[in-house]
Structure formats: structure tokens, C-alpha cells
Amino acid sequence: xxxxxxxKSEVHVYASLSISEFYARQxxxxxxxxxxxxETVRRFKIEKIKDNYIVAHGLLREALANYVHKAPxxxxxxxxxxxxxxxxxxxxxxxxxxxxADSLVIAVAQKCQLGIDVENYKQRDNLEGLxxxxxAPEEANYWQGLDxxxxxxxxxxxxxxxxxxxxxxxxGITLGLNQCVINPNDLxxxxxxxxxxxxxxxWRIHYFSLSPETMLAVVLDKLEAELQFKRFNTELSKDFQPxxxxxx
Numbered sequence: 001x002x003x004x005x006x007x008k009s010e011v012h013v014y015a016s017l018s019i020s021e022f023y024a025r026q027x028x029x030x031x032x033x034x035x036x037x038x039e040t041v042r043r044f045k046i047e048k049i050k051d052n053y054i055v056a057h058g059l060l061r062e063a064l065a066n067y068v069h070k071a072p073x074x075x076x077x078x079x080x081x082x083x084x085x086x087x088x089x090x091x092x093x094x095x096x097x098x099x100x101a102d103s104l105v106i107a108v109a110q111k112c113q114l115g116i117d118v119e120n121y122k123q124r125d126n127l128e129g130l131x132x133x134x135x136a137p138e139e140a141n142y143w144q145g146l147d148x149x150x151x152x153x154x155x156x157x158x159x160x161x162x163x164x165x166x167x168x169x170x171x172g173i174t175l176g177l178n179q180c181v182i183n184p185n186d187l188x189x190x191x192x193x194x195x196x197x198x199x200x201x202x203w204r205i206h207y208f209s210l211s212p213e214t215m216l217a218v219v220l221d222k223l224e225a226e227l228q229f230k231r232f233n234t235e236l237s238k239d240f241q242p243x244x245x246x247x248x
Contacts, residue, residue, distance in 0.1 A: 006108060008111060009224060012230050013105065013216075013228065013229050015118075015216065015229060019102050023055065025234075026051065029059075029061075037057055040053065052104075055104070059233075062232075064087065064093065068089075082170055092110055094112050094220075096167055097116065098164075098167070100120045105210075112221055115168025115218070115219045117161075118214065119160045123152060124155075127151065134177040136192070139158060139182055161217040165193070168203075169197050176194070180192070181193070187207070188204060189204065202221050203219060203221050204221075
């Protein structure tokens with residue numbers, strides 16, 4: 001049924017640079033979460049992390065529900081052995097989520113391996129060490145050849161693409177960030193990927209700057225894909241009455 005709202009060539013990307021603008025909807029979002037998600041909420045000690053988790057998972061449920069014509073609270077999630085989630089009853093609907101600082105992004109597509117990552121740029125002193133650890137020789141040589149003023153931003157541009165790839169594959173960083181090698185001559189493609197991920201030629205990188213400090217990458221195993229940016233629902237339901245139960 002999801003084909004009615006998204007066809008096989010489309011990737012829908014939901015993005016917000018201010019996850020806090022949805023905090024007013026938290027009481028409603030709490031009613032959507034399942035027992036595992038609520039247990040995760042209870043374990044958080046830092047209020048902002050707790051708030052962001054509730055909002056992110058509420059918005060994810062709300063977005064995915066539109067594709068499968070179900071109520072958000074009826075969605076059943078399952079995870080692979082590395083923790084990547086999918087919808088139990090709708091395995092053909094691909095999705096992925098990422099948040100960094102106050103930014104939240106979600107990607108939705110059909111029948112593909114799909115990963116999304118968002119990173120907020122910040123100055124770091126240990127980039128040389130991270131490049132040595134996480135970049136392949138071709139990537140490191142390219143990065144070291146850049147002007148010093150360009151290296152920090154370029155590092156994050158590589159990093160966000162690599163993170164999106166390992167999330168698409170479903171194994172996360174256990175796959176090894178230095179094993180997915182971005183082509184320095186064409187930053188939309190990979191030179192090499194692990195053998196278990198198929199051919200590098202079948203993967204495509206889509207990169208965007210959401211703001212001067214916020215970088216977004218979508219990676220999937222489809223060469224032809226039409227990315228469409230969508231808006232999250234920001235409206236409060238007039239009929240909603242928050243439950244008495246309070247999550248501590």
C-alpha cells in the first residue's frame with residue numbers, strides 16, 4: 001500500500017533544524033511509543049536527550065504511518081542483530097533516522113538499503129587522528145592535500161557520507177568507516193565498499209548543506225533516485241487530552 005504515496009524512484013527526506021519546536025507535542029508523542037521505547041525514555045538521565053528521543057520517535061511513527069495507512073501507535077518495529085529498525089509488517093518500506101544537536105532528519109524509500117546522517121560542524125583538534133583511523137589512503141591523501149582552512153569542513157563532509165553508508169548497510173560502525181571509500185574525484189560515488197555490500201557502482205551518495213553548519217547525506221543502493229524534501233507535522237491536535245501518567 002505504500003506505493004500510493006511513494007514510488008520506487010523516490011526518496012522522501014524530512015528535516016528539521018530545530019527539534020525543540022516540537023516539544024509541545026511530547027504528551028501526544030508519548031502515547032504513540034511502545035513499551036520498549038518507553039523503557040528507553042525512562043533510562044535517560046539528561047532531560048534534553050530524553051526530550052529529543054520522544055520527539056524523534058514520535059515524528060518517525062507519525063511519518064511512517066502515512067505510508068502504510070495505520071495509526072502511528074499501531075506500528076510494530078523490529079531490529080536486525082546490529083540494531084537497525086524496520087517495520088515488521090511492511091519490510092519493503094525502507095527508512096532511517098539521524099539527529100545531531102538540534103537537527104533531526106528522516107529518510108523514507110521503497111525496497112532499498114537506505115541510510116541518512118546529519119552532522120553539525122564544530123571545530124576539533126583531533127582531526128588528523130580521526131582521518132588516520134577512519135579514512136582509506138585515497139581519502140586521506142585527498143584530505144591532506146586541501147588547504148588547512150578547508151580540512152575541517154571537508155572532514156565532516158566525508159564523515160556524514162560514511163556514517164550514512166554504514167547505516168544503510170545496517171551494520172553501523174562495526175562495518176568499519178575506512179572500508180567504505182568515497183571517490184575523491186567524484187564525491188557522489190564510492191571507490192570501494194565491503195564485499196558483503198555488493199558493488200561500489202550500485203551505491204549513490206546525495207549530499208546537502210541544511211545550513212552553513214549542518215551537513216546531511218543520504219546513501220542508498222539505487223543509482224536513479226529522486227529526493228523530495230517534506231515537512232514534519234507541527235500542529236497540535238485540538239482534541240488530544242494528555243494522559244495522567246508522567247514519565248520520570
